[in-house]
Amino acid sequence: MDDTDRELISLLRADARTSVVLLAKKLRVARATVQNRMAKLEADGTIVGYTVRLRPEVEEHRIRALTSIGVEGNHGESVRRELRGHPNVVALHTTNGRWDMIAELRADTLEAFDRVLNGIRNIQGISNTETSILLSTRKI
Incomplete structure (x- = not known):
């Protein structure tokens, strides 16, 4: 390139x-x-597709958050597998440092988000989480 x-x-x-x-x-x-x-x-797979970007307030899942996830011992693959199949997890990143993964979560309401987050915290192998709700987006 x-x-x-x-x-x-x-x-x-x-x-x-x-x-x-x-x-x-x-x-x-x-x-x-x-x-x-x-x-x-x-x-060659550099461009894998073209997409539409919507204003955040137009999107169906209006609550967006980033959840940092700590994983116990050798549970990394099973936690990744569980999160990849989760309907409210729109992106999943492995990281270095204090946290093992970061998940981008979306939900329709705060109540739904609370249920999603509690469900994720109960996944076998997750030791700790820290979540930041995204309030606004300046650049897409």
Whole structure:
């Protein structure tokens, strides 16, 4: 991947619906070059898809939070497996440092969020959690 590919990806991140003609103009290359680069980036798995971003208040699950998770001993794989299948866990990251994982959680209401969080805290192998509810988003 070269600088042109990185700039193309940056432009697509800002607006994936930008026309190939406009992308070519912004990149100062031919339209066919943009099409070929996009096809190559898709074929090699660099670009895995295009998506729609919604304003947070429009989304179905309005309560969003990050939960830091401590895992007991060798329970890491079983905890990951349980969390990957959980309908309210939208992202799961392993980390270094004090916490073993960070889960992004979503729920419709605070009451539903409380039930989700209590359920996660009861998963076999989870020793400790710390949760921060996300209040606003400045950049997507």
